[in-house]
Amino acid sequence: MIGRRTFIPTHQGRVTVVLFVLEMEWVLSTGQDKNFTWHCSESGTQLGLYRTTAWVSGLQFDVETRHAFVGDYSGQVTILKLELDSCSLVTTFKGHTGNVTALCWDPVQRVLFSGSSDHSIIMWDIGGRKGTAIELQGHNEKVQGLCYAPHSRQLISCSSDGGIVIWNMDVTRQETPEWLDSDSCQKCEQPFFWNFKQMWDSKKIGLRQHHCRKCGQAVCGKCSAKRSTIPLMGFEFEVRVCDSCHESITDEDRAPTATFHDSKHSIVYMHYEPTTGWLLTSGADKVVKLWDMTPVVS
Incomplete structure (x- = not known):
């Protein structure tokens, strides 16, 4: 019982x-x-x-x-x-x-x-x-x-x-790195769409902001068009990375x-x-x- x-x-x-x-x-x-x-x-x-x-x-x-x-x-x-x-x-x-x-x-x-x-x-x-x-x-x-x-x-x-x-x-x-803040791409220095002053001075349309998952830098879509897995950072699926980080990631780094x-x-x-x-x-x-x-x- x-x-x-x-x-x-x-x-x-x-x-x-x-x-x-x-x-x-x-x-x-x-x-x-x-x-x-x-x-x-x-x-x-x-x-x-x-x-x-x-x-x-x-x-x-x-x-x-x-x-x-x-x-x-x-x-x-x-x-x-x-x-x-x-x-x-x-x-x-x-x-x-x-x-x-x-x-x-x-x-x-x-x-x-x-x-x-x-x-x-x-x-x-x-x-x-x-x-x-x-x-x-x-x-x-x-x-x-x-x-x-x-x-x-x-x-x-x-x-x-x-x-x-x-x-x-x-x-x-x-x-994983903290995402950095910036008014322009930290690679090509193109302004993001809220940076009205730089857009006016350079006569360029602002770009959308992204972040590289490996270094955390604020980048535009053109400078972060590549994708990669980064298992040691916990990313078993492909994520956005900037061009320079993509070049630094080896096949060994991508091992699941x-x-x-x-x-x-x-x-x-x-x-x-x-x-x-x-x-x-x-x-x-x-x-x-x-x-x-x-x-x-x-």
Whole structure:
């Protein structure tokens, strides 16, 4: 017979994420009321409550540091330090243009992965290089789930279009540069269309601004007509690069660092069990699939 425990009602809206921390005997939960709470799983006593700025859509916890990683619909990730009866804000960071849809924490490398509705994944190096953010671009739709295989240092991600990507994280990756601001092309110096003074002085029509994904410079379409993959920067698909950067990218630089697979259903949830190498996915088609990942995660 299954025993039942009753918890004090905490959320005024739908519960969005629940996490059980076995080592602490805590239950962490978040809701559409923007409340983040944690209870004692034995007594049901509420230990604390924190008010978030937006609905929480991702939640991870590190037992050693008692840090809770909270991802929300604004695209922000918040780190909280939990105590028995209180919590304190450690920091917040934002790199996604869409809402955070999934989080995955690697306690060994002290790296947090966040997936988003903007199709991207960001690797936040919290414990190593203090804030380094690496982008991973390999999905065409919203990222729905993230799992990490610590024994092989591979990240598994899935998206709503059924795509499953296996990322090799045992490589030295590079940060993507910040996009630079300029009133004219930083290659040919032609004015952009809002630079009225230079357009008038040179009697030339302004051009549309683009950015090279490798160097971050503001360039016109003519100076960035070429495309290339840059896997070590996370770009597994071809992206816009300026002419000089295109010449500097070698065939070795274009070697892929991820493999792509089609699950043939719209994934809404995934779970990876590293001891067996099995991946469980459930889809919007009401189908549950069990995958043997040992051929690709090893």
